[in-house]
Amino acid sequence: MSAPEPILIWGAGAIGGTLGAYWARAGIPVLLVDIVPDHVEACRTTGLAITGPIEEFRQVVPAVTPAELTGTYQRIVLAVKAGATDASLSALAPHLAExxxxxxxxxGLNELAIAERVGAARTMGCFVxxxxxxxxxxxxxxxNRGAVVVGELDGALTPRALEMHRLMRIFEPDAVLTDNIWGYLWGKLAYxxxxxxxxxxxxSMSANFSDPRRLPxxxxxxxxxGAVAAARGVASLGFGEFDPMVFAPGRPEYPQIAAIAWLADYTSKTAKTHSGIWRDLAVRKRKTEVDPQIGVIAxxxxxxxxxxxxLETLVALxxxxxxxxxPLSFDTLKVLIDRCN
Known part of the structure; x- marks a missing residue:
């Protein structure tokens, strides 16, 4: 009897690597694909170390570089930065089963680009x-733990969506199967x-959200x-106590202020004090996902x-x-504060 086909995870960084480690530890066949040779070698030899306050473990996970990959796969989880989506689709398309x-x-809204490339029927949405x-x-x-949601683009509750939901629950027991994945994706765009x-x-994120000067x-x-989502007919959905619909056109201000207060508290309780965006700018000195994530909204x-x-001022900054x-500084943010006042 042949071994089950592995789930191909394209991008073994923060999202893909964490999912892959949890699935592999649970006995789910996984194959990671990543462009960093040293990371690939570590994953498949000494193992991928997951650290932090949730739990700590090291898991050997099969991994290859794109040049080493062969064969076709039924299930491909794309977990690269949004800016790498187009290049990754070019590389993975030959490996996607019909x-x-x-x-x-x-x-972001990468499902739009994926569907355009491989077809909407071969695309599934996911909110992490x-x-x-x-x-x-x-x-x-x-x-920190957080919301994980999967769903078909057209809202259908298909067998494959049910299966991916089962797999996601191995990683996050509270993972959700939804018939409105676009609502979750647009909800996260506000955040x-x-x-x-x-x-x-x-x-830190929390220091930013708790400063009254920055509230505007x-x-x-x-x-x-919220206005762009409404114009596209999307009913946004939130996570935790963050409800993006409070920002829909015509809504009162007080619930909006309360949502920001919740974000200040929520971001104060994680070991990850700064966003991955900040890390790209301050630590890794590389370009962010601002165009495919935020520029696309504009x-x-x-x-x-x-x-x-x-949004347009933010992208420019x-x-x-x-x-x-x-520089990264309050003076830089002050340009945006002045634009919003």
């Missing part, structure tokens, strides 16, 4: 909000836009994302006739930091 699918365990960081070859910090803004400074930024970003807003001045033209 009746297989790609599940986007990423941040747990905190993790890739710290180096074979090392991932799992900072995601705010996280990008916290990365304009050296301060969080409110403006939430409202702009572009969709223009299509729908919705103005997004705060992130680019200026990436290019070395601005």
């Amino acid at each position: 009746d297989g699918f790609v599940l986007s365990a990423q941040n 909000n747990f905190g993790a960081d890739w710290h180096g070859p074979g090392e991932i910090l799992y900072g 995601g836009a705010m996280l990008f803004a916290t990365a304009l400074t050296e301060d 930024v969080w409110l403006a970003l939430g409202r702009e994302v 572009a969709l807003g223009r299509e729908a006739g919705v103005a997004t001045p705060a 992130i680019h200026e930091i990436e290019d070395g033209r601005r």
Whole structure:
């Protein structure tokens, strides 16, 4: 009897590596694909170390570089940075079985790009909000549990969606199977836009969210994302006690302020004090996912006739930091604060 076909996880960083380690530990056949040779070698030899307050373990996980990969696979979990989606799709497409699918365990609206490339029927949506960081070859910090949601793009409760939900529950027992994956993805975009803004400074996420001087930024970003989502007919869904629908057009301000207060508290209770975006800018000195994650909202807003001045200013400021033209500082964030007042 042949061994079960492994789940192919394309991108073994914070999200993909954490999922892969948990699945492999549970006896689920997994094959990681990553472009960092030292990380690949560590995963398949000495093992992938998951550290942090949730639990700590080391798990050997089969891993290859894209050049070493052969064969086709029914289930491919795409877990790369949003900016690497197009290049990754070009590399993985030959390895996707005709009746297989790609599940986007990423941040942003990558399902749009995946569906355009391989077809909507071969695309599955996924919302992840747990905190993790890739710290180096074979090392991932799992900072806090968070929402994990899977669903078909058209909302159908298919056998393959049920199976991926079962697998996700191995990692996160409270994982959700939804008929409104777009609602979750757009809901996270409101939070995601705010996280990008916290990365304009050296301060922690919680310090940013708890500072009254910065409140106009969080409110403006939430409202702009809410307006674009509404224009696209999306009913946004939240996580924990964060309800992005409070930022929908015409909603009162007090619940919006309460949502930011909840974020200040929520982000104060994780071992991951700063966002992965901040880590890209301050530590890894590399470009962020700002264009495919936040720039795309502004572009969709223009299509729908919705103005997004705060989002567009945020994208411009992130680019200026990436290019070395601005530092991470309160003065940089002050440009956005002034735009939102």
